[in-house]
Amino acid sequence: MSRQETTQAGPVSSEATAILDGLAEPASLRLLPESELQAVADAVRTEMIDAVSVTGGHLGSGLGVVELTVALHHVFDTPDDRIVWDVGHQAYPHKILTGRRDRIRTLRQPGGLSGFTKRSESVYDPFGAAHSSTSISAALGMAVARDLDEASAKVKGAPAGKRRNMIAVIGDGSMSAGMAYEAMNNAGALKSRLIVILNDNDMSIAPPVGAMSAYFARLASGDAYQSLRETAKQLGKLLPKAIYQRAAAAEEYARSLVVGSGTMFEEMGFHYVGPVDGHNLDHLLPVLKNVRDSEQGPILLHVVTQKGKGYAPAEASADRYHGVVKFDVLSGVQAKAKPNAPAYTRVFGESLIKAADADEKVVAITAAMPGGTGIDLFGQAHPERTFDVGIAEQHAVTFAGGLATEGYKPFVAIYSTFLQRAYDQVVHDVALQNLPVRFCMDRAGLVGADGATHAGAFDLAYLCCLPNMTVMAASDEAELVHMVATAHAHDTGPIALRYPRGEGVGVDLPERGVALPIGKGRMVRAPEGARVALLALGTRMAEALKAADALEAEGIAVSVADARFAKPLDEALILDLAGRHEVLVTLEEGSVGGFGAMVLHLLAERGALDAGRVRVRTLTLPDTYQDHNTPDAMYAEAGLDAAGILKTVKAALPERKARGAKLVSVAQK
Numbered sequence: 001m002s003r004q005e006t007t008q009a010g011p012v013s014s015e016a017t018a019i020l021d022g023l024a025e026p027a028s029l030r031l032l033p034e035s036e037l038q039a040v041a042d043a044v045r046t047e048m049i050d051a052v053s054v055t056g057g058h059l060g061s062g063l064g065v066v067e068l069t070v071a072l073h074h075v076f077d078t079p080d081d082r083i084v085w086d087v088g089h090q091a092y093p094h095k096i097l098t099g100r101r102d103r104i105r106t107l108r109q110p111g112g113l114s115g116f117t118k119r120s121e122s123v124y125d126p127f128g129a130a131h132s133s134t135s136i137s138a139a140l141g142m143a144v145a146r147d148l149d150e151a152s153a154k155v156k157g158a159p160a161g162k163r164r165n166m167i168a169v170i171g172d173g174s175m176s177a178g179m180a181y182e183a184m185n186n187a188g189a190l191k192s193r194l195i196v197i198l199n200d201n202d203m204s205i206a207p208p209v210g211a212m213s214a215y216f217a218r219l220a221s222g223d224a225y226q227s228l229r230e231t232a233k234q235l236g237k238l239l240p241k242a243i244y245q246r247a248a249a250a251e252e253y254a255r256s257l258v259v260g261s262g263t264m265f266e267e268m269g270f271h272y273v274g275p276v277d278g279h280n281l282d283h284l285l286p287v288l289k290n291v292r293d294s295e296q297g298p299i300l301l302h303v304v305t306q307k308g309k310g311y312a313p314a315e316a317s318a319d320r321y322h323g324v325v326k327f328d329v330l331s332g333v334q335a336k337a338k339p340n341a342p343a344y345t346r347v348f349g350e351s352l353i354k355a356a357d358a359d360e361k362v363v364a365i366t367a368a369m370p371g372g373t374g375i376d377l378f379g380q381a382h383p384e385r386t387f388d389v390g391i392a393e394q395h396a397v398t399f400a401g402g403l404a405t406e407g408y409k410p411f412v413a414i415y416s417t418f419l420q421r422a423y424d425q426v427v428h429d430v431a432l433q434n435l436p437v438r439f440c441m442d443r444a445g446l447v448g449a450d451g452a453t454h455a456g457a458f459d460l461a462y463l464c465c466l467p468n469m470t471v472m473a474a475s476d477e478a479e480l481v482h483m484v485a486t487a488h489a490h491d492t493g494p495i496a497l498r499y500p501r502g503e504g505v506g507v508d509l510p511e512r513g514v515a516l517p518i519g520k521g522r523m524v525r526a527p528e529g530a531r532v533a534l535l536a537l538g539t540r541m542a543e544a545l546k547a548a549d550a551l552e553a554e555g556i557a558v559s560v561a562d563a564r565f566a567k568p569l570d571e572a573l574i575l576d577l578a579g580r581h582e583v584l585v586t587l588e589e590g591s592v593g594g595f596g597a598m599v600l601h602l603l604a605e606r607g608a609l610d611a612g613r614v615r616v617r618t619l620t621l622p623d624t625y626q627d628h629n630t631p632d633a634m635y636a637e638a639g640l641d642a643a644g645i646l647k648t649v650k651a652a653l654p655e656r657k658a659r660g661a662k663l664v665s666v667a668q669k
């Protein structure tokens with residue numbers, strides 16, 4: 001079967017995966033004897049590698065939890081028992097086992113399965129995710145809802161419902177975020193029956209950082225363990241007596257388990273169990289059963305796994321194949337396309353290095369995304385001024401605020417979508433105090449296969465409303481170089497710059513960036529007698545120029561301006577455009593409530609709309625969460641490609657009639 005056919009036709013029904021044919025739902029998996037579960041795991045692994053080789057996506061994380069996923073669905077009664085996968089990027093094996101195997105080769109493809117967990121996709125996904133460290137909070141909410149239901153049934157004398165389990169599975173990287181601790185703090189106090197599985201593969205996207213990571217490593221190395229006899233005794237306290245006696249007799253039980261007392265988790269009110277070898281089903285299964293049957297309050301089960309397990313190229317790679325494009329299964333070689341222009345991320349990283357070469361006050365901060373943000377490059381040049389704070393965006397922002405108070409020039413490089421998590425820190429810790437923190441938002445606008453959870457859609461709306469904030473968007477990679485220089489020079493308050501995922505447009509890069517005048521845009525095209533003005537913010541400029549060409553070809557002259565700043569606006573430029581054109585269209589790679597809203601606000605305030613002479617249209621992303629697709633298709637859906645711009649302009653453009661005749665729009669003709 002060719003690759004193409006494989007993609008269309010669903011699972012390869014090879015010998016290696018034949019055992020999965022009879023396992024459409026986890027209920028069938030639960031009927032299998034334990035002795036067959038390793039064969040199921042092997043088949044899931046084969047299926048997953050083959051599927052991701054054609055779709056691309058997250059590979060290493062899923063490979064590391066294959067045995068854990070099989071064991072969980074065998075031991076727990078899903079979907080009544082809830083498994084909440086943190087981030088959800090490791091849930092491909094879970095998708096294969098929960099009725100989605102026939103669509104697994106549509107992962108991240110247009111119209112296909114999401115690359116994360118999604119409630120609307122399956123009843124086996126009780127909580128949607130993609131941003132990290134939410135699983136313990138969500139599972140605790142579910143556990144408390146169950147407890148309230150049970151209490152209410154008791155009061156009403158209704159029969160007790162089914163005994164249900166709530167399980168959060170969270171990686172060691174995701175355990176670096178504050179939310180995980182906020183949830184554990186609450187869970188320890190509530191004493192609700194909740195199971196947290198710490199999937200410790202000693203990796204985040206990059207190698208994990210921080211004191212917690214070192215602590216997990218110490219726990220896993222066994223230094224903190226008690227004697228096995230002591231352990232068995234302590235574990236017994238968690239379990240109903242009969243089960244304990246049975247379990248205690250099992251050799252693997254004693255072999256694999258240690259209950260730590262005095263671990264940080266114990267201090268927080270959790271029963272700590274582990275570490276357990278997450279690839280050994282003989283160890284995992286009895287432990288999970290014991291944890292399932294325990295009547296005790298929150299339990300933390302520490303499972304040690306290997307990212308990329310079972311696929312040699314992944315095991316051998318530095319990032320354990322966290323995220324991959326299509327690849328050849330035999331060699332593991334990825335089909336990386338040759339870039340035509342440098343990526344924005346690289347241009348940003350290199351520009352920042354130059355700024356830091358000349359100024360020792362420049363420091364760079366990333367929240368667990370050194371590679372994704374270009375801070376890895378900066379780290380090679382200036383390691384002592386590079387700070388990877390872990391998945392901790394809130395901390396990253398306030399930490400930058402602290403640095404700024406002492407005269408440093410912090411550049412916080414966080415994807416637009418992840419900066420959402422640190423909003424109050426942006427407002428309260430930085431903007432309100434007018435601290436010169438530089439927010440560098442990679443992945444601004446639509447990102448494609450990662451879908452709605454990762455769309456950098458809202459930063460313009462959530463930053464432009466903040467007093468003291470300056471907001472810029474680069475229209476090409478040369479502009480980005482200048483905007484890094486602008487952010488460096490702007491030391492009187494916070495400033496944000498946004499740029500998209502992927503490659504630039506191929507313009508020449510200046511050797512050095514030059515600081516731009518704050519709040520000034522630029523005219524890109526200013527033909528005589530233009531009736532239409534396109535005012536673009538960011539990289540929609542390329543589509544604006546295409547649309548302008550098409551209109552010119554029809555004899556409609558078009559002015560094109562690059563706003564550069566969403567805040568402060570170039571008032572003179574915008575008022576001039578509104579005064580001289582019949583149609584003014586704003587363009588942005590962002591949600592409603594952003595740049596277009598700022599422009600409308602200005603025009604309304606200045607009375608520029610009062611005479612009704614200019615027709616203003618604001619092109620933004622739609623007021624929906626767009627499903628994953630290629631960015632081009634998503635922008636077309638949003639009407640933000642050249643064709644969409646053309647359509648908007650034509651619908652708005654009044655037709656020229658004889659003097660005195662009523663103006664009607666071209667589209668109304």
Ligand SMILES: Cc1ncc(C[n+]2csc(CCOP(=O)(O)OP(=O)(O)O)c2C)c(N)n1
Nearest residue numbers: 061130131132171172173174203204205368
């Ligand atoms: C709030 C937030 N910040 C950053 C990310 C990007 N991200 C996705 S997975 C990941 C690493 C997660 O590491 P871990 O929890 O250990 O899981 P593993 O991939 O190692 O299985 C990061 C940083 C995210 N999803 N959410």
